[in-house]
Amino acid sequence: MNDIVVEARGVVKNFGALNVLKGIDLTIARGDVTCIIGPSGSGKSTFLRCINQLETLDGGYILVEGEPIGVKVKNGRVHLQSNAEVARSRANIGMVFQSFNLFPHMTVLENICEAPLRVKKESRSIVKNRALKLLDRVGLSSKAGSYPASLSGGQQQRVAIARALAMEPRLMLFDEPTSALDPELVGEVLDVMRGLAEGGMTMIVVTHEMGFAREVGDHLIFMDDGYVVEHGNPRTVLESPQHHRTQQFLAKVL
Amino acid sequence: MSSINTPTDELTQDDAVDRSLLLERPRQLHIARWITAGIVLFLVFVVAHSLITNPRFEWDVVFGWFASERLFTGLLRTLQLTIISMVVGIVIGVALALARLSKNIVVAAVASFFIWLFRGVPVFVQLLFWGFIAAIYPRIIIGVPFGPEFFSVDANTLITPFLAAILGLGLNEGAYMSEIVRAGLISVHRGQTEAANALGMRNLTVLRRIVLPQAMKIIIPPTGNQTISMLKTTSLVSVLAFPELLYSAQLVYSANFKTIPLLIAASLWYLLMTSILSIGQYFIERHYNRGSGRPVPKWDRERVINAFRIRNRTQETSK
Ligand SMILES: Nc1ncnc2c1ncn2[C@@H]1O[C@H](COP(=O)(O)OP(=O)(O)O)[C@@H](O)[C@H]1O
Numbered sequence: 001m002n003d004i005v006v007e008a009r010g011v012v013k014n015f016g017a018l019n020v021l022k023g024i025d026l027t028i029a030r031g032d033v034t035c036i037i038g039p040s041g042s043g044k045s046t047f048l049r050c051i052n053q054l055e056t057l058d059g060g061y062i063l064v065e066g067e068p069i070g071v072k073v074k075n076g077r078v079h080l081q082s083n084a085e086v087a088r089s090r091a092n093i094g095m096v097f098q099s100f101n102l103f104p105h106m107t108v109l110e111n112i113c114e115a116p117l118r119v120k121k122e123s124r125s126i127v128k129n130r131a132l133k134l135l136d137r138v139g140l141s142s143k144a145g146s147y148p149a150s151l152s153g154g155q156q157q158r159v160a161i162a163r164a165l166a167m168e169p170r171l172m173l174f175d176e177p178t179s180a181l182d183p184e185l186v187g188e189v190l191d192v193m194r195g196l197a198e199g200g201m202t203m204i205v206v207t208h209e210m211g212f213a214r215e216v217g218d219h220l221i222f223m224d225d226g227y228v229v230e231h232g233n234p235r236t237v238l239e240s241p242q243h244h245r246t247q248q249f250l251a252k253v254l
Numbered sequence: 255m256s257s258i259n260t261p262t263d264e265l266t267q268d269d270a271v272d273r274s275l276l277l278e279r280p281r282q283l284h285i286a287r288w289i290t291a292g293i294v295l296f297l298v299f300v301v302a303h304s305l306i307t308n309p310r311f312e313w314d315v316v317f318g319w320f321a322s323e324r325l326f327t328g329l330l331r332t333l334q335l336t337i338i339s340m341v342v343g344i345v346i347g348v349a350l351a352l353a354r355l356s357k358n359i360v361v362a363a364v365a366s367f368f369i370w371l372f373r374g375v376p377v378f379v380q381l382l383f384w385g386f387i388a389a390i391y392p393r394i395i396i397g398v399p400f401g402p403e404f405f406s407v408d409a410n411t412l413i414t415p416f417l418a419a420i421l422g423l424g425l426n427e428g429a430y431m432s433e434i435v436r437a438g439l440i441s442v443h444r445g446q447t448e449a450a451n452a453l454g455m456r457n458l459t460v461l462r463r464i465v466l467p468q469a470m471k472i473i474i475p476p477t478g479n480q481t482i483s484m485l486k487t488t489s490l491v492s493v494l495a496f497p498e499l500l501y502s503a504q505l506v507y508s509a510n511f512k513t514i515p516l517l518i519a520a521s522l523w524y525l526l527m528t529s530i531l532s533i534g535q536y537f538i539e540r541h542y543n544r545g546s547g548r549p550v551p552k553w554d555r556e557r558v559i560n561a562f563r564i565r566n567r568t569q570e571t572s573k
């Protein structure tokens with residue numbers, strides 16, 4: 001069981017009367033890159049947000065590294081997790097948003113150091129060292145003292161990736177990380193993600209970049225209307241989609 | 255001479271417009287502006303003349319008392335009231351703002367009721383209530399409701415005029431500050447909280463480290479205005495016989511009957527203090543507007559100079 005990072009079974013999520021996730025099953029092994037594609041509104045973001053509890057489940061369960069998300073089992077009974085426990089499990093999962101969400105009142109370095117200092121309470125020198133190494137890795141060593149507003153979208157997103165990595169997560173979630181970027185800036189972010197994948201990071205990536213899914217992805221999932229419609233090897237799914245709705249979607253985007 | 259740009263060829267010779275004149279722009283003279291300024295300056299002169307020559311202002315008495323120790327002591331009490339009431343108001347304001355944004359509807363509803371009550375009743379009336387608290391609750395008792403009491407004190411001993419003033423001004427201010435703080439909090443994008451939560455930060459850390467610092471941009475400028483306003487509102491406390499600036503002046507003129515000079519002396523102190531706070535406010539706003547793209551209001555001096563400067567029309571329109 002140790003090499004399974006995410007195990008989702010029958011995940012259901014409703015927003016009021018709106019049934020957004022209708023029973024998602026998914027298993028993700030350590031080191032795998034799983035890309036999720038699908039039309040807008042199909043529930044991709046919602047599923048990602050369920051994994052780190054930005055949304056609560058209405059049905060089914062998710063295990064991350066064998067630990068149930070949102071609940072705990074004690075003496076044969078299921079209890080809700082406390083806020084502290086929720087925060088602790090989130091600390092092991094990195095998330096990168098479409099809109100970057102860097103903290104505008106902090107410099108790049110402060111953005112990266114904030115969570116390790118406040119959440120993990122690590123020592124300042126260790127955190128700063130790691131942050132500078134991460135900045136080097138995303139190619140932004142010269143921007144440590146800059147404020148987010150002075151960076152391009154691509155640079156901001158690379159900082160956001162470094163910020164998530166500073167917590168040394170065991171799983172990284174990406175929600176359309178390049179969708180808000182000008183086309184010429186998409187490449188620099190995808191390059192960082194490719195490097196991360198080669199380094200063995202377990203990643204779930206919601207994306208419209210079919211080239212990235214084909215080259216970097218180990219699995220491709222097509223979601224539509226709250227269901228996983230098709231799941232397989234990226235090349236196979238992209239080149240010979242089995243399901244009618246996958247064919248329709250790919251015909252539109254490719 | 256036959257260049258196509260110069261208007262000297264035969265075809266344009268008969269034209270009614272002499273193009274060489276157009277190279278020079280006429281000056282804009284702002285005649286209406288100069289006339290209005292003249293009239294207003296004359297009115298100012300009339301008022302100033304009466305201020306100086308009317309002996310009933312008794313300027314020597316005004317300045318004598320302006321610099322007196324009694325008014326200065328009153329001024330210090332006014333400043334003390336202003337600062338403490340603002341601190342109390344801000345603390346209550348933050349608490350009420352968070353309560354109103356709470357998912358707990360009972361907490362949110364009680365906070366809304368509090369705000370409705372304390373904003374709806376004039377602060378002067380609220381001060382009177384606090385002054386007469388002993389008529390409502392003669393004894394103030396600390397203990398378990400309907401159970402044993404640990405501590406009991408005469409309300410008139412506990413609620414001094416000073417405490418009544420702080421309660422009245424602070425609670426009223428809290429109701430206003432809560433709206434300001436709430437506007438600041440909801441101005442911070444939801445993605446900021448989500449990103450911080452996703453990094454494993456607890457709600458209190460998110461509030462303190464991520465949301466409040468960003469909300470400050472919205473909260474600080476109106477808080478400055480509230481402080482200036484509070485400085486003047488403290489004069490209402492004179493009704494509680496607390497010797498702040500106004501009541502100190504009243505005590506003096508009730509003895510020597512120099513009513514107008516003492517009211518002027520007190521007013522001069524209020525003007526001086528609000529002016530100092532306004533200058534501080536200008537710099538604070540400039541600091542928090544930096545980088546946000548909103549223009550910083552200019553000093554009036556520049557506006558005056560610009561308005562009367564005689565300029566070419568072209569400069570005027572291109573500006
Ligand atoms: N907080 C929310 N409240 C109500 N409806 C929501 C909320 N978040 C998402 N939805 C709805 O859920 C559906 C799926 O959204 P989402 O997961 O963002 O889709 P995707 O990421 O695939 O485009 C959409 O119809 C969206 O309007």
Ligand SMILES: [Mg+2]
Pocket residue numbers: 044045046175176
């Ligand atoms: Mg989405």
